[in-house]
Amino acid sequence: MAPIRRLVLDVLKPHDPGVVTFATQLSDLEGIDAATATVVEVDETVKTLRVTIEGDDLDLERVRAEIEDLSASIHSIDQVACGSRTADDPWIDG
Amino acid sequence: MAPIRRLVLDVLKPHDPGVVTFATQLSDLEGIDAATATVVEVDETVKTLRVTIEGDDLDLERVRAEIEDLSASIHSIDQVACGSRTADDPWIDG
Amino acid sequence: MAPIRRLVLDVLKPHDPGVVTFATQLSDLEGIDAATATVVEVDETVKTLRVTIEGDDLDLERVRAEIEDLSASIHSIDQVACGSRTADDPWIDG
Amino acid sequence: MAPIRRLVLDVLKPHDPGVVTFATQLSDLEGIDAATATVVEVDETVKTLRVTIEGDDLDLERVRAEIEDLSASIHSIDQVACGSRTADDPWIDG
Amino acid sequence: MAPIRRLVLDVLKPHDPGVVTFATQLSDLEGIDAATATVVEVDETVKTLRVTIEGDDLDLERVRAEIEDLSASIHSIDQVACGSRTADDPWIDG
């Protein structure tokens, strides 16, 4: 199977745990080299994060389970990059 | 024949399989070095993806067959780059 | 004669042949190192492509003949770069 | 625990201490390699800063305590980057 | 005299000769390393080109004479870069 190298996820997270706990726990998962969470919207009970995860062979189901363990949920997937290297989307990274 | 080095495709995909399964299966095709799927629109029954595929000698028909095996379809082709190297479009990548 | 290093062409193409066939055939022409076709508009019977062609010494008439062999036509020329190297247009590539 | 490599914080700060004192004190914290404060809004009694903090293993609670010692408060967290390296968010840094 | 390294010219050109003939002839002038013509407007009888010319020591009058030999005319000069190296304009190339 071609490995997943980058995932960009839209995540809904209650205010607790905080985004720092969320990001550090997430990046602690085996196989994750880097996780960057950008807060894109704050509502009364929930924050929307865009979460960029990079690694040599990411496992979405383990990522999803970890996110749910952290009381959050994947609202949608913005980008998935797979393969022996990462291809940039020319319309975004050009 | 000059090889295809990059394909950027507009793909319509039902919600199942998910975009991660879609991207990993696709990038698993022989000859594909990297596949990046960016979700650009979500409708009730379908997602629109911009899929960037890179390799040394891509085969559109095998790509199309694989996409259809994954219950999705190529709605349109946004960009095709061929040759012994990849030329960037100055209006996009400049 | 100073060689042509890059041509950016506005091409009108019927739906058949497809843009992949179009780009691979075109980049197969002697002297073309790379051809990238970006679809910029889709009408009922025709697609408008912006085609970036790079090489050490491009020949417009052979490019035009090949494009016409492929049932398409050059609608207009967006950019021509000539010389012993390629100068970028500071207003586009700056 | 995966280390925090970059924090981008929205900070509310009274006019005293000034932003320079604020930034130098903050970057003086053990483990902080660099702190950059950009003033994004100035109100009658308060300034809003976007504070970018980088280090090999940042500690939010020590950062928060230091910020509060400086009479300021973290209004919200804009971005957290964790891991063995820093992943850029393609929608911002692309 | 400090040499001219880059000229960016606004050129009005009748439809004949074509932009490719125009650019190749122009870049054939002694002292021109590279000439890039971008079509910026097409009217009934005339095309407006932005022409970027680079070399170690360009001669405007020879460039102008060549442009007029090609039935075109310099409508205006957008940029001139002179000196022992090329300085970029921070408002354009920054």
Place this chain on the structure above:
Amino acid sequence: MAPIRRLVLDVLKPHDPGVVTFATQLSDLEGIDAATATVVEVDETVKTLRVTIEGDDLDLERVRAEIEDLSASIHSIDQVACGSRTADDPWIDG
């Protein structure tokens, strides 16, 4: 104390001394490697400058005293970067 590496200041300056005298005098201060003044607004009696100052260990009070010696004043501070290196603000420099 962590050193200040970059200061971006909003400076109000009467028309005399001129911006060149202002910038050269300022960059002459011990510890300043580079000072760049960009004029952002011109009013009847005053100019608003955005002044970027870089060095290994800047001293705001000496910078402020020098600016006041030059009959100008710091209207506000736009950015302060401190630490053993300079962190870029991803929302500005990304």
Place this chain on the structure above:
Amino acid sequence: MAPIRRLVLDVLKPHDPGVVTFATQLSDLEGIDAATATVVEVDETVKTLRVTIEGDDLDLERVRAEIEDLSASIHSIDQVACGSRTADDPWIDG
């Protein structure tokens, strides 16, 4: 005295001499490594140029005298960069 490394000037110039003569003469001044003139506005009797001048130790008064010898005048100064190196303005060059 800390040397001036870059000057960006707003220059008003009558139509004669032309911008090429203007830029070449200007860059011929001792101490100027590069001068780039971008035409930003054309009025009936005058052109407005943004002139970027780079060197190791520029002398504004000699630059001004030369500009006036060329029948033009400095309308305003957009940017001055001084020091042992050039600092970029993060809001423009970031």
